[in-house]
Amino acid sequence: MIDTSFKITKTENSKISELDFNNIPFGRAFSDHMFVADYKDGQWGDMRIEPFGNFSIHPANIAWHYGQSVFEGMKATKAIDGTPMLFRPEQHSIRINKSAERLCMPAFPEDTFLEAVYELVKLDQDWIPKDEGSALYLRPYMIAMDEFIGVQVAKTYKFIIFCCPVGPYYSNAVKLKADDKFIRAAEGGTGEAKAAGNYAGSLYPAKLAKEEGFDQIMWLDAKDHKKIQEVGTMNIFFVINDTIITPPTSGTILKGITRDSALQIFEANGYKVDIRDLTIDEVMAAGKDGSLQEVFGTGTAAVVANVKEIGYKGDSITLNPDNYKVSPFLKDTINGLRSTRIEDTYGWTVRVV
Numbered sequence: 379m380i381d382t383s384f385k386i387t388k389t390e391n392s393k394i395s396e397l398d399f400n401n402i403p404f405g406r407a408f409s410d411h412m413f414v415a416d417y418k419d420g421q422w423g424d425m426r427i428e429p430f431g432n433f434s435i436h437p438a439n440i441a442w443h444y445g446q447s448v449f450e451g452m453k454a455t456k457a458i459d460g461t462p463m464l465f466r467p468e469q470h471s472i473r474i475n476k477s478a479e480r481l482c483m484p485a486f487p488e489d490t491f492l493e494a495v496y497e498l499v500k501l502d503q504d505w506i507p508k509d510e511g512s513a514l515y516l517r518p519y520m521i522a523m524d525e526f527i528g529v530q531v532a533k534t535y536k537f538i539i540f541c542c543p544v545g546p547y548y549s550n551a552v553k554l555k556a557d558d559k560f561i562r563a564a565e566g567g568t569g570e571a572k573a574a575g576n577y578a579g580s581l582y583p584a585k586l587a588k589e590e591g592f593d594q595i596m597w598l599d600a601k602d603h604k605k606i607q608e609v610g611t612m613n614i615f616f617v618i619n620d621t622i623i624t625p626p627t628s629g630t631i632l633k634g635i636t637r638d639s640a641l642q643i644f645e646a647n648g649y650k651v652d653i654r655d656l657t658i659d660e661v662m663a664a665g666k667d668g669s670l671q672e673v674f675g676t677g678t679a680a681v682v683a684n685v686k687e688i689g690y691k692g693d694s695i696t697l698n699p700d701n702y703k704v705s706p707f708l709k710d711t712i713n714g715l716r717s718t719r720i721e722d723t724y725g726w727t728v729r730v731v
């Protein structure tokens with residue numbers, strides 16, 4: 379049993395009756411409670427779970443100006459017997475601390491992170507939609523709180539976790555633009571951190587791509603604009619000649635927990651996997667000679683998003699996601715593990731009881 383060292387204040391007016399579980403707006407519905415902790419004088423304190431609500435923030439809040447802000451995205455699901463389930467929660471704790479380190483922010487203690495997630499999910503478990511593929515999306519994040527205009531490492535921070543119920547997130551197959559001008563991440567940059575600024579910088583190129591009729595961007599390396607990094611805000615996988623290929627996460631690629639789970643699932647099920655760099659030229663050529671079988675993205679929100687077309691410098695290749703085999707197998711396995719339909723032989727799931 380996990381012991382809590384923080385105060386829990388329950389809401390007196392739950393908003394759950396206002397939610398239509400058959401029609402949940404993604405990212406716009408919020409559960410009754412949130413976890414909050416404050417950092418000052420070199421340590422985390424005032425940890426509490428309290429009713430979900432607004433903060434009052436000073437206009438000179440340093441995070442708003444200079445972007446010391448990191449986040450996570452994870453999901454709680456329901457087992458077939460109704461027990462709330464977490465999936466590899468410790469990996470999210472480890473990763474937010476790596477992101478925080480890159481932005482000179484303090485680490486948040488892993489045991490407290492796990493306790494907070496556990497107690498919050500236990501308290502708001504009625505907010506977890508039951509259907510497989512739907513979930514309670516958890517958003518842990520940390521922001522700097524100094525009231526000071528000047529570029530420097532802040533001395534005060536807030537750590538927050540709130541929850542959004544989300545329906546079975548179905549992602550239509552997407553049309554990608556392999557961008558030969560704009561980049562997401564360069565070697566030595568912050569691409570490996572889940573840092574707010576990375577997403578701000580991706581909006582403009584994504585807007586231009588949408589104006590050209592694409593759904594998302596396939597990010598290429600900053601130097602030669604050739605090596606494939608990611609798709610939108612997901613890691614990317616290719617199946618070429620029955621081999622699953624994904625680029626190594628060597629600094630510019632976000633280390634997706636879904637990516638890591640996928641690699642372990644593929645290995646355990648006898649798929650041929652090759653972790654290596656590949657270029658957009660190789661993929662375009664494989665698309666033309668028929669050896670490119672699948673392209674898909676992986677991430678916590680959608681699990682997988684299939685790719686149906688890739689455009690590059692006016693040229694394009696098309697794929698047929700209806701014939702995909704690897705990507706549906708992965709989605710079914712991860713959703714099945716999360717719902718306990720598939721037995722967890724990996725030790726990834728945590729029951730919240």
Ligand SMILES: *Cc1c(COP(=O)(O)O)cnc(C)c1O
Nearest residue numbers: 611612613632634635636677678
């Ligand atoms: C969060 C994220 C991913 C996916 O990570 P998961 O842990 O699988 O959710 C991939 N790329 C980027 C840029 C991300 O922000």
